[in-house]
Amino acid sequence: MSASAPATEQQFTNDNPAPAADSNNNQIPFNGPATNGSIIAGYFANWKIYERKYNVTDLALQAEKLTHILYAFAKIEENGQVVLSDAWADVEQPLPADLAINGVDDVADQGENVHGNFKQLYLLKQKYRHLKISLSVGGASWSTNFAAIAADPAKRQTFVQSAVKLVADVGLDGLDIDWEFPNDDNEAASYVQLLAEARAALDAYQQQCQQVDQPRFLLSVAVPCGPDNYRKLRLSEMQQYVDIFYLMAYDYAGSWDNVCGHQAACYNCPLNTNQAVNDYLAAGVPSQKLVVGLPMYGRGFSNTDGPQCAYQGVPQGTWEAGLFDYNCLPKPGATEYTDMEKLASWSYDPNLREFITYDTPEVISAKCNYIKQNNLGGAMFWELSADRHPEDPRNLVNAVYNVLGDQTDTVSNHLQYPYSRYENVRSQMA
Template sequence: MDRGPLHSGHSSSDNPPSTSQRLPILAGYFPAWSIYERNYNVADIDAEHLSHILYAFANIHENGTIILGDPWADTEKHFEKDQTVNHKADKWMANVNNLYGNFKQLYFLKRRHPNLKVSLSVGGWSWSTLFPTVAMDVEKRKRFAMSAAQHINDLGLDGIDIDWEFPKTEQEGQAFVTLLKDVRSALNDTQSSANNTPYLLSVAVGCGPDNYKYLHLREMDDYVDLFYLMAYDLAGAWNEKTGHQAALYRDKKINNVQQLTVHDAITHFAKMIPRHKLVMGLPMYGRSFSKTTGPYAEFDGVPDGTWEKGSYDYKDLPRPGALEIYDPEIGASWSYDAKLQEYVTYDNHQVVQQKAQYVMDQGLGGCFFWELTGGGSNDSQRNLLTAAFYSLGSKLDTTPNHLSYPASHYDNIRSFAT
């Protein structure tokens, strides 16, 4: 594989790297809705190149209970044999209470890959509305924590990922800490005796100053195993001018445009969180702009995109007729179509390689992708997941997953208990 330039003119050791010998994490979000128009199933996941999967998303009931976002996709759908991990069609069975849907397939994937951990991600952009009222109410908080533990046991999971977008006051930031404390306690109380590895508690956090300024990071660190840094969407159609959505470094040639960078965000988090807990987010999509001349320019509207306006899957980039550019000095890539006046900011394989090397140099925990359906490529050299895997050293976290759930609500998950 052509690795491309891995180092820029910037130092990647502004702060001392961790001396930890931990193997890196490589995680990916799997969205429940991927099984519909995207036609991407659990069986399509390249689990050989992943250590963690985060399932997006669960919602929150107003009483504090975590509820599945799409019960049919999550626990009910019967897949045909060409859509299953074990290549056997799900059978309809009477008088049994079996788990089906994506979570059954994820459990089978875990059995095939004993070091693959799966967490249920709660919230996200659309379903974070109730976090403040739940986190600030002691009874609702307890229900949230208890239901988090119950979902792990019922669905055969390894952890809970909380994606609160975003605490907006000091009070909410402090309530977030209390919520994490309660969840950690509930996970510890329900820990399986068959596996001494604690259940995971992770959080997805924004990398723009307005998104992390109310986070009480030092206190959160007491309860959180992994901080998934959403190091993308640092520029988009909400800005006055175009920019790079996930540049590693600032462009020193530009002075008149606000630049948010991955390095700046990581520098902030690393002051308060151990580096091995920080997992850098990588986009498997591009942010696009219409009627513009390229980076740091005015624009007028956004293209239709692959599935939503202004956003293309990485596998659809660069667009036909567009020129792709990689700048190792800032750790960013983009494409521009002069005829259509269309600019798209995204991470290509060279940027992913550079960022993965940065992760290793800085002693960070690893990388994760949002989200797995966008990164496939007919050109294996451009595949983002394998680019990250090889640049992280080709060896990933070997912490064992959980496979025994004797208290599961589902007959087939209980039957695997040892």
């Protein structure tokens, strides 16, 4: 059906999970912009509730200072179906009162109700109406099937319908697509078509719900900052469908390199954020759609004398080899350094001969000034569980808010989902 055609309740059911987009991708006129101020976004990874014990209640401690949450990740099956990667964490687990936003024990029941993280996120949205939640699909682990799905009209339609149905079922505000990465122009063209149909289906669902006077459901993409990857994308075609481009402005250096490097430098390095920003702008992406990613982790190198020096191996890391959560840095015995010309920081332990590249609050603040000076859309973190406590002076969300918080995005979230499969979402948790 056309995205601008009238929709009825029967068109959005479990048998026909989302209105199909037509090939013309007709646009619906929505009132107001997708954003009206600086974005402060962060990824919430569903697997962090386990060993790291980072829950939605931890996220709530800084909900006033965040504008967007990207819920990572939904996965994609070979037929194009988008499914939850951990149903227990996402929609099934009844959480005790101390892990509930409303302070009330969640109880498993006989009805079809959402529980788990998505119930808590809905309750969080009720409390903080400026906070928008998007479902992020793919990521490094689940991008394998994107190319085949995007190239196949039937699979593409399955992807779009199932993704929009998930957004509508669990009470979210948009869809974030993280395809890592299209390999050639054919895949880039298929990506544009996938985005066009996703945009049309989100708009059609919103029209069906008779909410065209409400803020538009968001469509965002996580995109690379390495020229070899982003120069393959059809960015000027993508941008007409995409509200936010989340620049993955990190992992510029790592264990794949011959020498130690800065993993998130803004300037004067072989890979750097400023080059990527300028290239995206030159390709036709509006500045306010560009959101600069910031790492909440460090990459370590062993047996080295520091930046641009050879190394041998990587240290053990916090949870996996070579990677350290920001809240563990700098390690005892290490000295912290900053290069304000590159906008890069790191620590070095001369006894261990260990170099770790990460962003300090000073560098984060300087990057946020860069964002303001260039009229960019805001900042994004991968990922929020690794930050220090909000009361810690080295907390990175606070560092961003201190610079961008004078005019953050206040576009309201969505609370009405009349066709959700879950009774408590349909009733707004009443």
